[in-house]
Amino acid sequence: MKIVIIDYGAGNIKSIQFALKRLGFDAILSSNPDEILSADKVIFPGVGEASNAMRKLKENALDTLIPNLKQPVLGICLGMQLLCDHSEEGNTDGLGIFNVSVKRFSKEVKVPQMGWNTITNLKSTLFKGIRDQEYMYLVHSYYAELCDETISSTNYELNYSSALQKDNFYGVQFHPEKSSSAGEQILKNFIEL
């Protein structure tokens, strides 16, 4: 099993590597196209600001590589948002896998949403063994709206997509690597897809 975590200079990728290690998998950190293409599973992480992250992807020509991947891909947090059509953050076009827009929470709630919230309406093998209303750790100021590709929803100000799936592409807004044993189970499910 070859797992590659895409390393494009955006985010705390060490934690994902450590979480996989706790599950017994050694993951490689890389931005090398050959490494990524030859992986069995690809993890696309990211924290920070969307337009900067897209710029970094383009510098490494990853913006054309990622949408053409055929193996299972898991976008985490900003990684998930970048797989969407468009983000209000920096008015940025994303990679266009998920047919949905990313918007900012309003001033009616504290931003960023920070902490543990529940995921519900679970609709994917990614959530095998996960109870409805399980708690996940989230830190984000922007959210993907509900759409046909929503595989879990979460409520903060409104119901939004806390996970998305289309074909071999999966995205989670929460941090499975920081969400206790339930989060580790989701990572394990992804590796076992």
Added chain:
Amino acid sequence: MLTKRIIPCLDIKNGRTVKGVNFINLRDAGDPVELARQYAEKGADELVFLDISATLEGRKTMIDMVLKVAEQVNIPFTVGGGISTIEDVDVLLKCGADKVSINSSAVKRPELINELSNKFGNQCIVVAIDAKRLDGQWKVHLAGGSIPTELDLFEWAKEVEKRGAGEILFTSMNNDGTKEGFANEALAKLSSELNIPIIASGGAGTVQHFVDTFSLGKSDAALAASVFHFGEIEIEDLKKELKKNNIAVRL
């Protein structure tokens, strides 16, 4: 629903926890990694590690500790104490810390908040504020509360938010160590005037104090040290009581 967070705080000196810790079933009460793992299992939502090492050697040991915690603990954690440069933050985040907390360095040079937030994102920048009420005015203090400044708590908190802090950790020095409850009036004012999460710190003594800080103080999270370390309050029991009081918690 987003839940309220319970955050044990560990003081670290030269890679070891200081202040007595009185847990049963701990092989080594001084080992922060083992303690962190225990807290994660008991239902802590996050952890804060405060580095109180005064030496460069102690600092290096802290970085080793951060790496080990990130390897072994599956909940988020913040590292604070002595952080004053982009390089300090870069090293800690690369070793797996989820957030860093800055305090005196932000007061001395407020631009640091902008720089860190722009480079690493506001979600990982916690600004800690220690303040003391003197003649009805909340004044910010530095260096663990030993040096008073002319800064007003609420003015400073607003500036901190504007400069890009993702969260504020407010410690009331009037309450800290008293075990008589959190500074809920000031906390509620911070929460209503700001639009970022507020962590309450200082004064935890009983379960009711946590109920009060979430309801009256409108806090988003509550931090405590000794009541958890000495087993006076078990996190699981605390959360059950909070739930009974209609406060959303992760159980």
